[in-house]
Amino acid sequence: MGKSGYVVRRLLRTIPIVIGVTLVTFLILHFTPGDPVRIMLGPYATQENIAILKEQYGLDHPLHIQYITWLGNILQGEFGTSIRYNRPVLELVQDRVGITLMLTLSGLFISVTLGSVLGIFAALRQNSWLDYLCTFQAMFWISIPGFWLAIIFLYIFGLQLRWVPIGGLTGFSSVILPALVIGLQEEAWFARPMRAEMLGVLNEGYISAARAKGVKYIRVVGIHALRNVMIPMITMLALRLPWVIAGSVVVEVVFAWGGMGSLLVNSVLARDFPVVQGILLIIAITVVLANLLADLVYSLIDPRIRVEGGKK
């Protein structure tokens, strides 16, 4: 009862955010200095093309009518037509989204694994040189721009050592480097909550009790502590998702994978606004849904949220 109430409220809270996201995506077009259609089509546009595009955007109508028309089209799956490719935006994205998704997920996987391991070690050896080293290396990685780390890795491991293939996506081995770049940059965000939570849990009475009972150290840490660390980790996962997506977009451009990232950057440079808006909207909605999912997941695993939800 309480739980379903929480779920419903959480779903309702998502609606204004989704509407806001579409509004921001729509309004971006109006940041152009001047007539967006003329800027999109360039100086050699024919009157006919201008008229067609104006019609498509409904630019002759007042702003709110434009928005409603645009939103109506989006809801029907009509994201418009790319000016550069002359193909539906959704089709262009569908061809490329898999690459970006794979990179995002493998990057997240590496960062969570690496972060958890480092966080646990740092907590078990609190204030030792290992602990400080973990903190320091994390600071080091986040101080490096992703594109540069990608270039350096490509140069060292691809061009010099020839351990991994360069140029494009060719099988599993070509995923390692880009995913590692994202993993290293994001690892710190998962190591920190892991360390803090582990320290908290390790000082709890029940851990000493379990130890006193003769349960092996690994088991105590593994079962009791890790269960508690789930919630902060899921929160962090949802929180970092936009950054990881942005990271994959940039890294993918450097590695010339031809995914959604390259499409986005090239469309921005070519002023192909329907594509830019489409990709922005898809990414933002993904993030909103991921946040929703994270909240719902911890309403399942954390009894405190259930109770709170029931009371209100």
Added chain:
Amino acid sequence: MNTAVNIENIEKEIKELKQKRTSQLFLTWLRFKRNRLSMVGLSFVLVIIFIAIFAPLLTPYDPYDTNPFRRLENPSREHLLGTDELGRDLLTRLLYGSRIALQVGILIVLFEGFIGITLGLLAGYLGRWVDEIIMRLVDILRSFPVIILAMAIAGIMGQGLYNVVIAIGLVGWTTYARMVRGKILSIKESEFVEAAFSIGESTPSVILRYILPNVLPTAVIMICIMMPTALIASATLSFLGVGVQPPLPCWGSIAAAGRDYITRAPWISTSAGFFIMFTVLGFNFIGDGLRDAFDPTSKRN
């Protein structure tokens, strides 16, 4: 006689207390100074500031002087880091690049700080529907990856230094708004604000004399902590071609140009990235030290 000693002691104590109060900032500085890493960071940043100011004295070349006969030269005694694809001295461009980087970085943190702190103050102090609207706006903007939305805005507005600042600022203010709002909410509840109201202080005077001074340190730390993000975001936009445009010497676009010559002249991208890393690392060390210095209780718990 006994009482006289007591009074003397009390007077001494009051004196000490007064000294402590006036030297709060000094104490913070002492705590900050004790953190070796933050001193390293401070020296990094000072080096970059020094380079930015004295760039013309540090190099005999002009960052815009092209030479078609001396393109992509290897590092030599004449050109310590070689020349770039247009025959310009690379080191000179990187040294002048610190001016662009610092200028863009500072403008971004000031711009986004201004928006974020103002909206955070409004949301936290006024509460109710103002708070609701501002925080929904924060939720909405945080659904977009900062770099991607900023890239779209910069691309649509057209490239250029100030458009980078506007694009990143319009997207990046949400962190400030959240922090400042949180701080205000906790101060509003505190006893000294309640006490101020109860002795008849007016609302504006409470805001100015009790709330703002307590929010200010948070705001200052925020601005320092956000500097690395601003620097990396602007460098990334320039790298992708939607930021600061050549021929302006910007580290991000120098790294991008060097990528095309990575086999022939790997030092171009490498050294440009190194300058970014050096600066960002400096600010990160400082930010970390500041956080600990202003809030010693939060240290490594």
